[in-house]
C-alpha cells in the first residue's frame with residue numbers, strides 16, 4: 001500500500017508530446033513503486049489538441065485540474081496544423097502562455113549540464129564544453145510575451161503620417177517588482193551553486209533593460225553582496241555562451257531573451273531533447289521540456305524523452321520535496337548514457353546502430369537503470 005498519493009496533472013499536448021510524456025509517467029511510476037508513494041496521473045487537454053476538441057487552447061477544465069493537482073507535467077504544444085493566417089484563430093501556444101500566467105509561474109529554471117558521455121554529441125569541441133554546468137533563470141510571465149499584440153491597417157496619407165499598409169505592434173513592459181522577484185530567485189540559486197550570476201539585458205537600446213539592470217543591482221547590493229554579479233548584453237551573451245560556456249553559473253534574463261538563449265544553450269549539451277525545465281511560482285508548479293512539439297519527427301517513436309524524464313525529476317525536487325528520488329532518475333539517465341544508449345538526436349558517428357533507441361525503449365532503459 002502506498003503511503004501517500006500525489007495527483008499529477010498531465011498535459012500531453014501536440015506532436016511528440018504524447019510520446020514523450022508517456023516515458024515521463026513510466027519513470028515516475030517506477031520511482032513511486034520503489035519509494036512507496038503513488039502518482040495518480042490525470043490527462044487533460046492543452047494546445048492544438050484542446051483547440052480540436054473544444055476550440056480553446058486552455059479549457060477551464062484543464063486549468064481547474066492543474067490548480068487541484070500537486071504538480072503539472074506538460075509535454076509540448078503547437079504544430080503546422082494550427083498555423084493560421086487569421087489573427088482571430090486560436091493558437092496552441094496561447095494555451096501554454098495562459099497556464100503559465102494563470103498559475104503565476106514567473107520563474108523558469110532551465111539547467112544546462114554536460115553529461116561526460118555526450119561530449120561527442122555536441123557540435124562544439126570537447127575542450128570548450130568540458131565542465132559546463134549552468135542554470136538559466138528565465139522570467140516567464142512578463143515582457144513582450146504578455147504585452148499587447150496588435151495589427152493595424154493604415155490607409156496612409158498625411159493624417160496618419162505616411163504610406164498605406166499594415167502596422168504591427170508588440171509591447172514589452174516590465175514592472176519593478178517582476179524584476180526584483182526574478183533577481184532574488186537567481187541570487188538564491190547562485191548561493192546554492194558556485195555563487196555567480198550573469199544578468200543579461202539590452203540596456204544600450206531598451207528602457208525595460210535599463211530598469212532591469214538598475215533593479216538587479218539594487219537587489220544584489222542590498223541583499224546578496226556575497227554573490228558575484230556580472231552584466232552582459234544579450235547579443236554578446238549569445239556569442240559568449242558558445243565561446244566560454246563553462247564560465248556561466250546562473251544566467252538570469254527576461255522572457256524572450258531567455259527563450260532564445262535557452263535553445264542555444266541546449267545545443268551545447270548536444271540536443272534540445274536534453275533540456276528540462278521547471279516553471280515555478282507561489283502555488284502549483286509546472287514541469288516541461290524546453291523544446292517544442294518537433295513536428296518533423298512526431299509520430300515516429302524516435303523523439304528523445306530525456307528532457308521530459310529530467311523534467312519529471314525536477315517535479316520531484318521542486319513540487320514534492322523528493323530530492324533523493326529525483327537523484328535516482330538523474331543518476332539512471334547518466335548511467336544509460338554511460339552505457340552508450342542514445343536516441344537519434346544524441347547519437348554520433350561512433351554509436352553502433354543497435355544502440356540507437358526509440359522513445360519508449362529509452363524510457364525502458366531509464367526505468368531499468370533506476
Ligand SMILES: NC(=O)c1ccc[n+]([C@@H]2O[C@H](COP(=O)([O-])OP(=O)(O)OC[C@H]3O[C@@H](n4cnc5c(N)ncnc54)[C@H](O)[C@@H]3O)[C@@H](O)[C@H]2O)c1
Nearest residue numbers: 076077078079272273290291292293294296297303304345
Ligand atoms: N513548450 C512547448 O510546448 C514548446 C516549446 C517550443 C516550441 N513549441 C512549438 O513547437 C512547434 C515546433 O517548433 P520548432 O520546430 O521551432 O521547435 P521544436 O523545439 O519543436 O524543434 C526544433 C528541432 O529540435 C528537434 N527536437 C525537439 N525536441 C526533440 C526531442 N525531444 N527529440 C529529438 N529532437 C527534438 C526537432 O526535431 C526539431 O528539429 C511550434 O508550434 C512551437 O510553437 C512548443
Ligand SMILES: CC(C)[C@H](C(=O)O)[C@@H](O)C(=O)O
Nearest residue numbers: 078093096097259290291292
Ligand atoms: C511555445 C512557446 C510559447 C514557448 C516560449 O516561447 O516560451 C517555448 O518556445 C518555450 O521555450 O517554452
Ligand SMILES: [Mg+2]
Nearest residue numbers: 259260263290
Ligand atoms: Mg522556446
